[in-house]
Amino acid sequence: MNNPDTSSEHFHGSDLQKVEAKYHIKASDIISFSANVNPLGLSDKLKAELSSHLDCLTAYPDREYTALRNVIADYCGCNADHVVVGNGSSELISLFIRALAPKKSLILGPTYSEYMNEAKGAGSEASYFELKESEGFVLDEAALISALADDTSLLVICNPNNPTGGAIRRSVLDRIADHCRSIGCFVLIDETYVEFASDMDDITAVPLAEKYTNLALLRGVSKFYSSPGLRLGYALCSDTGLRQRISMQQVPWSINSLAEVAGRLMFTDTAFQQQTRDLIFSERKRLTKRLSENPLLKVYPSDSNFILVKLLTSDVTAASLFDAAMRLGMMIRDCSTFCFLDESFFRFCIMDPSDNDRLMECIEKCLSK
Numbered sequence: 001m002n003n004p005d006t007s008s009e010h011f012h013g014s015d016l017q018k019v020e021a022k023y024h025i026k027a028s029d030i031i032s033f034s035a036n037v038n039p040l041g042l043s044d045k046l047k048a049e050l051s052s053h054l055d056c057l058t059a060y061p062d063r064e065y066t067a068l069r070n071v072i073a074d075y076c077g078c079n080a081d082h083v084v085v086g087n088g089s090s091e092l093i094s095l096f097i098r099a100l101a102p103k104k105s106l107i108l109g110p111t112y113s114e115y116m117n118e119a120k121g122a123g124s125e126a127s128y129f130e131l132k133e134s135e136g137f138v139l140d141e142a143a144l145i146s147a148l149a150d151d152t153s154l155l156v157i158c159n160p161n162n163p164t165g166g167a168i169r170r171s172v173l174d175r176i177a178d179h180c181r182s183i184g185c186f187v188l189i190d191e192t193y194v195e196f197a198s199d200m201d202d203i204t205a206v207p208l209a210e211k212y213t214n215l216a217l218l219r220g221v222s223k224f225y226s227s228p229g230l231r232l233g234y235a236l237c238s239d240t241g242l243r244q245r246i247s248m249q250q251v252p253w254s255i256n257s258l259a260e261v262a263g264r265l266m267f268t269d270t271a272f273q274q275q276t277r278d279l280i281f282s283e284r285k286r287l288t289k290r291l292s293e294n295p296l297l298k299v300y301p302s303d304s305n306f307i308l309v310k311l312l313t314s315d316v317t318a319a320s321l322f323d324a325a326m327r328l329g330m331m332i333r334d335c336s337t338f339c340f341l342d343e344s345f346f347r348f349c350i351m352d353p354s355d356n357d358r359l360m361e362c363i364e365k366c367l368s369k
């Protein structure tokens, strides 16, 4: 297959307008296999209830967000005093890293690039701890413990990890947090994708955020609750001093009134939560099996709503596959810009079964040329 001239251009899942301009496909007609957003959209229940609350926009939200933090505490099973809310998990990643002002940071990678951007922006000497491809991107706990030098002040873990999809069990995180406590290192865990994990109770660090003051976890509603436009995220942190420093740096009312109402409704929408898990679990199993049967692909087991795949033939690159899929109105993620990955890696998120089938056909056709 010819390599189109896409190598110099990389598109993030939210770059639909840029893609529209290049491929002349209306943004609304593009199926985004790249943004990792739940394909179910907003639940009918949420839409109906939210639209009846529009008048909330005429008042400032509660500056303490007490009702929202109580609902989040019920949802997570933690102390409401430990909940911090933010304008998406993005704001919280930034606030935590800036408030911690880590001299030296270690980030498990390949991973989401914002941790490195924020750590560097906060003046930290930041580096990656490599999850090795030869080890299936699975963490080598002993190697991490030895890499954590006495002067490491921040460790960042995305769990489950974007883009590899794998997850670290809580028992392992517990030992890592314990070691970090002994060397004065703070552990920041991004659980943006944890609700998609098949065994979430075994993975989430919620009990650890209660146990350790040197650990915080972050989540958002963008992916699982299909609402990246709402900009709502939250963190759990039992260090009172750190929460106060964050609160002093945060813009007042950074979560708008509608997001405050939506959050309270979403976290109690158990039917939507179940429907999402049913869809993601069955499609993840089906798609992993189908792709794994292709000898030209290596598929990494995922605990998220996306799957990382390696092309085992140099005839097709992530860029050429991106281009072929894009011409059919499907946008996947070329992963060559992630640290430790190259042009043989691509990622796609799970969409509706019929869309997923179209993508599978496109991948299989590209590989059979």
Ligand SMILES: Cc1ncc(COP(=O)(O)O)c(C=O)c1O
Pocket: 036, 087, 088, 089, 090, 091, 112, 158, 162, 190, 192, 219, 220, 221, 222, 228, 232, 233
């Ligand atoms: C791992 C991870 N964390 C955080 C974010 C940002 O999420 P939010 O929309 O909650 O700011 C993303 C978005 O892609 C992500 O993949």
